Amino acid sequence: MNETTGSRPRIGLFVTCLVDLFRPTVGFAAVKLIEDSGCTVEVPMAQTCCGQPAYNSGDRADARAIAEATIEAFESFDYVVAPSGSCAGMLKKHYPGLFKGDAAWEARATAFSARVFELVSFLVDVRGVRSVDVKRKARITYHDSCSGLRELGIREQPRMLLSSVKGLKLVEMKDPDVCCGFGGTFCVKYSDISNAIVEKKTASIDAAGAETLLAGDLGCLMNMAGKLKREGSTVEARHVAEVLAGMDETPPIGGWK
Amino acid sequence: MDITSPTFKANARVALADGQLQKALGNVRAGFIDKRRKAVDALPEFEELRDRARDIKNHALEHLDLYLETYEAKVLSSGGTVHWAETAGQARDIILDICRKADARTVTKGKSMITEEIGLNDFLEKNGIRPVETDLGEYIIQLRGEHPSHIIAPAVHLNKEQVEADFRRVHDHLPDHRDLSEPEALLGEARRVLRSQYFEADVGITGANFLVAETGTSIIVTNEGNGDLTQVLPRVHVVVASIEKIVPTLEDVSQILRVLARSATGQEMSVYTTLSTGPRRKGDVDGPDEYHVVLLDNGRSSMLGTEFQDMLRCIRCGACMNHCPVYHAVGGHAYGWVYPGPMGAVLTPSLIGVDKGGHLPNASTFCGRCESVCPMRIPLPKMMRHWREREFERGLNPATQRFGLGLWAFFARRPRLYRLAAALGIPVLSLLGGRKRRFAWLPFAGGWTRHRELPAPESRTFMQQWRDREAVARQAGR
Numbered sequence: 001m002n003e004t005t006g007s008r009p010r011i012g013l014f015v016t017c018l019v020d021l022f023r024p025t026v027g028f029a030a031v032k033l034i035e036d037s038g039c040t041v042e043v044p045m046a047q048t049c050c051g052q053p054a055y056n057s058g059d060r061a062d063a064r065a066i067a068e069a070t071i072e073a074f075e076s077f078d079y080v081v082a083p084s085g086s087c088a089g090m091l092k093k094h095y096p097g098l099f100k101g102d103a104a105w106e107a108r109a110t111a112f113s114a115r116v117f118e119l120v121s122f123l124v125d126v127r128g129v130r131s132v133d134v135k136r137k138a139r140i141t142y143h144d145s146c147s148g149l150r151e152l153g154i155r156e157q158p159r160m161l162l163s164s165v166k167g168l169k170l171v172e173m174k175d176p177d178v179c180c181g182f183g184g185t186f187c188v189k190y191s192d193i194s195n196a197i198v199e200k201k202t203a204s205i206d207a208a209g210a211e212t213l214l215a216g217d218l219g220c221l222m223n224m225a226g227k228l229k230r231e232g233s234t235v236e237a238r239h240v241a242e243v244l245a246g247m248d249e250t251p252p253i254g255g256w257k
Numbered sequence: 258m259d260i261t262s263p264t265f266k267a268n269a270r271v272a273l274a275d276g277q278l279q280k281a282l283g284n285v286r287a288g289f290i291d292k293r294r295k296a297v298d299a300l301p302e303f304e305e306l307r308d309r310a311r312d313i314k315n316h317a318l319e320h321l322d323l324y325l326e327t328y329e330a331k332v333l334s335s336g337g338t339v340h341w342a343e344t345a346g347q348a349r350d351i352i353l354d355i356c357r358k359a360d361a362r363t364v365t366k367g368k369s370m371i372t373e374e375i376g377l378n379d380f381l382e383k384n385g386i387r388p389v390e391t392d393l394g395e396y397i398i399q400l401r402g403e404h405p406s407h408i409i410a411p412a413v414h415l416n417k418e419q420v421e422a423d424f425r426r427v428h429d430h431l432p433d434h435r436d437l438s439e440p441e442a443l444l445g446e447a448r449r450v451l452r453s454q455y456f457e458a459d460v461g462i463t464g465a466n467f468l469v470a471e472t473g474t475s476i477i478v479t480n481e482g483n484g485d486l487t488q489v490l491p492r493v494h495v496v497v498a499s500i501e502k503i504v505p506t507l508e509d510v511s512q513i514l515r516v517l518a519r520s521a522t523g524q525e526m527s528v529y530t531t532l533s534t535g536p537r538r539k540g541d542v543d544g545p546d547e548y549h550v551v552l553l554d555n556g557r558s559s560m561l562g563t564e565f566q567d568m569l570r571c572i573r574c575g576a577c578m579n580h581c582p583v584y585h586a587v588g589g590h591a592y593g594w595v596y597p598g599p600m601g602a603v604l605t606p607s608l609i610g611v612d613k614g615g616h617l618p619n620a621s622t623f624c625g626r627c628e629s630v631c632p633m634r635i636p637l638p639k640m641m642r643h644w645r646e647r648e649f650e651r652g653l654n655p656a657t658q659r660f661g662l663g664l665w666a667f668f669a670r671r672p673r674l675y676r677l678a679a680a681l682g683i684p685v686l687s688l689l690g691g692r693k694r695r696f697a698w699l700p701f702a703g704g705w706t707r708h709r710e711l712p713a714p715e716s717r718t719f720m721q722q723w724r725d726r727e728a729v730a731r732q733a734g735r
Contacts, residue, residue, distance in 0.1 A: 015719050017669075021683050022712060024719035043723050045676070048669045054662065056623065056642060058649030062666040069670065146624035179582045183622025188704030189658070190266065190620050195708035196273050196586040197622070226709030229695055254712035255694030 011039045012077035016087045017049040018218040023253065026218060029245035030083040030119050037127035046073040050090040056184055064098045071112045080116045083241050084217045085148020088118035093151050118148055119241055120216055124157040131164030134246035141173045141210035145217035149177055158216060158240050165243065173208035182223035198227045206233055213237045225254040258376050258404055260609055262593030265616035272587040281416050282588050289579035292523025310516050311634045313509045314570040324470040324503045331473025335535030337548035345375035348553045352377060352495060355549055356386050359493045361459035367477060367484035368392035369464030370408050370573060371497045371553060373595045389454045391483035393447050400427050406589030406597065409521050409575040414588050417443065461487040465498035471506040474534040475550065478527035485531050494545040499553045501569040513572060516632035521574040556608045564643045568603050570633040577627035577637060583620055592617055599627035599637040606644050615653055618644035679718045687714040
């Protein structure tokens with residue numbers, strides 16, 4: 001690790017394609033939170049997507065090419081942080097496997113993976129952040145996105161930080177750990193099944209009685225927000241980083257009403 | 258049975274519109290999950306046991322030839338016969354031959370997914386032999402001419418009102434006014450009807466949860482006791498099992514049993530754990546005169562040494578499907594063959610070909626809940642992805658999908674071009690999002706917007722804004 005005592009760790013922000021394209025606020029919120037935790041943040045321009053669409057469609061060649069480019073762009077940083085459990089999970093848990101049989105690249109990918117973290121778990125587990133200094137008067141409910149929860153063990157970290165937000169009350173929905181039905185390309189390839197799954201999720205969200213839905217993954221959030229809006233629900237959806245950074249003046253995902 | 262896996266999408270649509278099915282599927286979510294959780298929480302060493310169970314099966318699979326031969330020798334020495342069947346057809350012929358030699362007219366059956374896999378019931382019927390399912394769930398679906406929709410709860414797709422109607426239709430020798438409103442009454446009636454069948458049967462066929470190499474023993478776990486009656490009362494007992502059921506020792510079985518029932522039904526143990534080793538010996542009070550074991554390969558040996566070998570650890574507990582959001586949505590029949598849910602999504606393409614079973618490993622969100630509950634720690638999502646890779650290599654995915662993916666990959670591999678395209682397209686899309694900040698419809702986004710709104714991009718891309726911010730910072734001489 002390049003980190004030396006007294007200096008601020010250099011963080012490479014892996015923005016994620018959805019945040020880049022659909023919700024830049026999440027990226028700026030991530031930058032603020034990481035900087036507040038005592039780090040410097042850089043955003044390598046040579047990033048696009050983590051490669052999951054190819055990887056999960058069975059296209060290993062493209063997935064590997066994208067992984068190589070991502071590793072090259074990010075391996076000089078002390079840490080690589082992404083505001084998404086799914087993309088961070090790809091970088092951390094799946095990249096090394098793409099290089100099986102290529103010892104040099106596999107070693108590079110493994111060394112890279114060790115330094116990748118999802119945003120909120122990075123703040124809590126690596127930087128020791130225990131609270132944030134923001135206010136938001138609202139009842140919120142939190143959805144545990146699958147990859148973050150099951151691949152990276154993210155559950156308590158967002159709840160801990162959210163509990164420090166003044167005025168915020170967390171009300172748990174039923175089965176917050178059950179998939180929302182997004183699943184990347186799954187939601188369009190099997191849109192009827194995806195719909196049946198997200199319907200159960202929005203029913204749980206509505207029943208929780210919260211005004212705001214938070215989660216750590218924009219894919220899941222767009223799916224749930226899109227369904228909530230279609231159903232005429234008034235629940236607003238936001239990425240957890242927006243609330244933790246106090247950057248919640250932008251309209252919620254999918255608009256207000 | 259007919260394979261309908263290629264029409265999975267259409268099957269799923271039918272299932273989603275089936276009110277009775279949707280009601281019944283609610284029981285899967287409510288019933289199995291909480292019970293498993295409780296059983297697991299009550300056993301502090303559960304996670305450690307999962308590791309051990311995995312290691313035992315891995316070891317057995319690494320030395321499968323050795324253990325199978327040891328097992329065969331032990332069965333022979335206890336007076337039984339072992340038949341090797343490479344294909345489903347061979348297994349059917351072997352079983353028919355045994356039945357004919359026994360002059361069998363009625364065959365009772367314990368619950369067995371392997372006999373589903375080889376389509377045994379239809380085959381026996383065509384050959385003039387009447388198979389009688391004795392597991393309550395299997396009995397119900399046999400009455401309905403259906404196949405199991407779940408590997409341990411074959412009739413889980415039904416509600417009790419439907420079962421009542423079937424019983425009234427088929428058991429027409431019983432009084433019309435009898436009360437069948439409670440599940441216990443249905444169970445009691447099935448028991449009474451089935452009782453005589455056990456005595457009529459000439460051959461009893463069971464599956465096996467385990468085959469023990471050390472002793473030549475086959476083991477079944479059941480909750481109804483029907484398996485015991487099936488294998489003890491007729492003159493001939495036939496065990497049909499696939500080769501990966503082998504474990505080295507009885508001690509190994511006792512380890513795996515500790516995770517099996519807990520994962521399956523949330524019980525500490527199933528009600529009956531029945532061991533059978535050869536035919537009745539001199540001095541035994543009961544047992545069959547003949548004991549046959551049909552060992553079926555049917556494609557499993559070709560999974561050895563591949564990325565699908567781990568799947569052969571599966572002990573058929575059903576936990577993966579009990580926790581699967583896709584299974585909860587569409588039920589087991591939509592999968593179109595014998596094995597549904599995540600385990601079916603991996604196993605089915607192995608056994609019937611990815612050209613027919615290709616939808617199954619694709620119809621997953623990779624939520625990973627299956628793997629998180631699998632007592633044998635089978636990396637189910639990873640293996641589903643391997644199937645997608647095989648499909649992709651063979652060019653089996655639809656052309657539109659490949660085109661879309663290719664186009665996306667072209668940009669994703671070229672960051673400059675990608676940034677440029679995004680910088681041009683996203684602000685326009687954002688503008689089109691209007692005051693509502695979302696789309697109810699958008700060209701080429703029908704898969705998404707059919708069921709949900711598409712949130713509009715917030716503004717310009719993050720990358721655009723970040724570059725501006727950096728430029729301002731540089732000018733300010735930071």
